[in-house]
Amino acid sequence: MLGLWFQGREGNSFSFKECAVSFALAVGLITGAPSMADWCPDANAVLISGPPIKDPGALLRYALPIDNKAIREVQKPLEDITDSLKIAGLKALDSVERNVRQASRALKQGKSLIIAGLAEPKRAQGGEVLDKLETGLDELQQIVESRNRDGVAPKQKELLDYVGSVEEDMVNGFPYEVPEEYKNMPLLKGRATVDMKVKVKDNPNLEDCVFRIVLDGYNAPVTAGNFVDLVQRHFYDGMQIQRADGFVVQTGDPEGPAEGFIDPSTEKTRTIPLEIMVDGEKAPVYGATLEELGLYKAQTKLPFNAFGTMAMARDEFEDNSASSQIFWLLKESELTPSNANILDGRYSVFGYITQNEDLLADVKVGDVIESMQVVAGLENLANPSYKIAG
Incomplete structure (x- = not known):
């Protein structure tokens, strides 16, 4: 669930009820039922500042270790x-x-x-x-x-x-060890580039669009590795855009009762942990939001600053419930100012759209992802499960 603390015209904080109304605008990035109680704490605890850089290329450069x-x-x-x-x-x-x-x-x-x-x-x-x-x-x-x-x-x-x-070229190998419980999952130990071709409907000026996505495994190896593995499985090919409301564009919910990727080798939903790299730390934190860890003023290495920031959707009540549902943030929303939002530290960011990101606003529900293809960096994927038969 997403939301933002709002300030009234006179500088006074909105009431809990008003805050809840604002949060309702952002419901949908989770798979569970919404709960407002967790989203209106003290304003100083909620507003997590990030650098004012909005260019995805610059954010990726500064995110290098x-x-x-x-x-x-x-x-x-x-x-x-x-x-x-x-x-x-x-x-x-x-x-x-x-x-x-x-x-x-x-x-x-x-x-x-x-x-x-x-x-x-x-x-x-x-x-x-x-x-x-x-x-x-x-x-x-x-x-x-x-x-x-x-x-x-x-x-x-x-x-x-x-x-x-x-x-x-200054990065010499992968800079840290992934925790034992995640080290055998698909891991992106570096960067990779994915081209996503979307068939746009009902737009005479735009029919096909290729979005270039740069994935950052240095700061989110488990999250980015999971995604690259799904791309190699052609999981997203032919899938429709499932949400496009001026706030985010979202997809990744497969047909049927499952809300994520069912691994054919286990016949169970593959889930990944919440994974957040804090600026100044050498390795990500796993399994908890920064608020839950008491890191209210910490800055994330991959912030929700750029148009087309890419992150994982998850169940509201379970930090480690992300699987295949992904979303891209649209920056027009007043809910997401670059220096004051509560998205940072609550969702795993793992990349940015770096080409044609502005056209993301033209994507609508029902538009079809014709294909996703890894065009660079596949050699950085460790433990690729897509190669396992079954």
Whole structure:
């Protein structure tokens, strides 16, 4: 169940009854009956702040398990170009030029530290990407000097892709051990990319749409591994979108009485634990919400900030009841401001839509997922159960 603490116009908190009405707007991400009692505690305990970053690519970069200040100092001014471009006309290019110079200076001064931070097996590869980044920054400078505003954003994306690649090359293996009770489940020990093709009905301007999803197994290995395993089983192929209400888009409830994936090898529903990585920790916490753990001010490594944030639906009364039902968050809702929501720490986020995420708002109930396909990172899936006969 989802909800958000609301403040009245005079700054006073709404009553329990008013709070319950607000929560009713969000019912449906769970498989059990709604209960309002757990969702109107003290406001300070509920509002969990997250970073104001809304770009899924940036969120994924910052979520990597690395600690290299030098590459972050290149990354930040490149990301700030997005805000610079909000300035009208060619005046934006003056601000962009400052961003580019700052990034170039940071790369020149910190290049040796960046190279030192690369994982040994990936050092040559990362060095080649750094050379491309350096050349690309010079090209972006030329774009700015030629006053080609339209050329800035595509080159910015290219350079940030290089930055992300370098940062991924800094990760040396999987950084922690999954708890004993989950270590034999399908685990995504790294990142993977899935393309989801949706057949959109009743929209003359949009028929087929491919959403690219990046899954983060560094911060949610059990959740992301479960999903990749289901994708490889073609579990979602041909399934309809089951909820699309301006708040979330949701699917994953199979036909019949089961509310999740029935593993043919056991003939039982496969469930996975609530899995949440807290910023500053080396491994996720399992089986409890951050509120239940008393971590009211903790920030999640994968926050509900971006349009198209992907997470698991679960039973309201059981933290470890997620199976196959997934949802993507739409950010228009007033229930989900990026710095004040109660979704973080209550549901397992395990990825973001990184391409065509804006078109998610056009998806309707009854639209069909024609296919889901892992297009990168399948080698990071450990213990793949889809290969087991039966």
